[in-house]
Amino acid sequence: MKVVGFAGFSGSGKTTLVEHLISALKLRGLRVSVIKHAHHEFDIDYPGKDSWRHRQAGAFETLVASSRRLALIREFEQPANLTAHHVIADLYPAVDWVLVEGFKDSDLLKIEVWRPAAGKPALYPDDAFIVAVATDSPGALPQETLRPVLDLNDADAVAQWLVDNGDRFEYHPERYS
Secondary structure, eight states, rough: OEEEEEETTTTSSSSHHHHHHHHHHTTTTOEEEEEEESSSOOSSOTTTSSHHHHHHHHSEEEEESSSOOOEEEEEOOOOOOOOOOHHHHTTOOSSEEEEEETTEEESSEEEEEEEEGGTTOGGGGOTTTEEEEEOOOOOOOOOOOOSSSSEEEEEHHHHHHHHHHHGBBBBGGGGGO
């Protein structure tokens, strides 16, 4: 499995790029999983649903399965500082690519998504794990870089760059245990 992170501040376009990359990689016959970092409490189910009722009753894990979908909800009694590696370990292993959105401080190889319009600083000058920058304004980058600069609005080209450089993103879990 190959793993690549997408880092950037809110409003930079990470979710849109990842959404388009999923389609572009699938068109190449590749199976894609996504990990999305969420802040604090979030819900994927809601009051009245059986899974919500089970969680409210105190279940540590609730797994909902059908012939088309599986969802696992795990409740932590105390806040847990999960790393991207913890979450990757829970994934189904037979995928070609894992796209990790968020976890910007992780030690995964990442593509920074940067837009000057977001008004946030670039991360690449201070993060050695950023291997490329996807932007809609390459001329506005705050600092020169030898990293590849990818067109944020051309997900097919970004997908091709990932495929062409796939060996670089091969995930070796034993390095992180």
